[in-house]
Amino acid sequence: MAAIIIHSAGLLTTVQDLGRVGYQRFGMSVAGAMDTFSLRLANLLVGNEANAACLETTIFGPEIIFAATGSIAICGADMRPCKNGKSIPNNKTIKVRMGDRLSFEGLLSGCRSYIAFAGGIDVPVIMGSRSTYLRAKIGGFEGRSLKAGDKLHLGKAINKIQRRKIPSNEFHHLQPGQAIRVISGPEAERFGPEGFRHLLTSEYSVSAQSDRMGYRLSGPAMNTQAASADIISAGMSFGTIQMPGNGQPIILMADRPTTGGYARIANVAGVDLTLLAQLKPGDYIRFSEISLAEAQGLYVNRQKLIERFADDLA
């Protein structure tokens, strides 16, 4: 059976797919890729189904040795990947042979890279997903992030793979001055027009207390005294921006708890979650408001873009 061996693990490398959906009423977090767009593109490039399990690597990539011949693709952050020490591109199908070594020279842009393997990573499906949910130690490879010496099996490739490439200018990381688009949230009016304007006009930095669960932002504190920032514990979504009493927003990400008690001032548009997932501690962030209808329109267009790539590759 085809397999890969983790020679060194990188900073945080986990097995992820599109997440564990359907159990949120029991408090089960969705988990899954932070940047689902990049995971889907990587899967497309190796002929996998959209939901096949990939490796999500964070800031410092792993070193991987291949125990079989196959194909891989890397999308998302540019960590300057190398095969046997020679530079290889992102967004392109790469052939690998037994004994080949994949490594990363260092982060150039973004935060998270997705490595797809033809056939997908074959770990057990737990409650409908192969994704790792670190906090409950379930899914993925033994419910944890990868360590040196781990051996992961790959599934059988379903399609015959030619060399494929996705034009890299079709998607990008957050550009200087570019805002993350948000939709006003269920408790937005509590903060009044001034409070919401504060969110839209402030520059925030992604703090060191930011991970797969959520990003704590730091910037000019909003005066939340009048807003009584806490709510009765209620559902939270991917990209929900919570505003706690200290006036510093928290954005909930893939491993978010299903429920929370801070007011939901806004929600990041689905199409911009990919940009958000590629931010790392120290990066700056601004918000702009769009309507729900606009956000859903952009979401549909994003799907059309993925379908166009799929057609081009077919």
Add this chain to the structure above:
Amino acid sequence: MLQYKPSGDSAFIIKVGDEISEEINQTVRKLLVCIEQKKIHGLIDFIPSYNELMICYDPLLIGYSKLLDTIRSLVDGVEKIVLPESSVIHVPIRYGGDFGPDLNEVADINGLSVDEIIKIHSSASYLVYMLGFTPGFCYLGGMDKRIATPRKQTPRLKIPAGTVGIADQQTGIYPVESPGGWQLIGQTPLRLFDPGRKPEFLFQQGDSIQFHAITDDDFKRISDEVNRETYCVEISKQP
């Protein structure tokens, strides 16, 4: 009475009221039953909580305005929905000792004896208002104010799964090993969450929990039975 609000482009909420009450929570459960049984194309998940229902959907399959029209027409008769009988789940607890290292402190703070704390804690019936936060964690209502206790000054780094605690006016069970600041009064040998079991979760929203004090020997016996998958959880029905 019902308020509809988008929560991003892939979810919206139906808010029933602004407080924690059994009646409001029951309407939340009725909404879930009513909407789920219609199997509306594009709905992918639900997060019911104390006073609202969050509905997660795929905007590629259905847009917000169309979905809202469908849901509004559905929920007109929601109060007429008859909920299925709810279950009372009987949960054995070994109180005190290593299983509940803060039991004495809880007794001291409230000026009661350890036995009185156990008696008060195990005589109430607790409604599962909602699950959330971590897999299988229940937000329970109905704890007697006489045993309310502030959280620990310094949270513990590691609390075993099944540990029962008190935090202010709430009681609850840690479903998975986690850090936490609750006052720990006991432990159940039952597994609240087991991804390899069907159903994976012991409790659901709308259930009631009744605690029963057990001995060390009971704890050991029940643990063994749980491990061998021969333990039969005692469940009674209430209308």
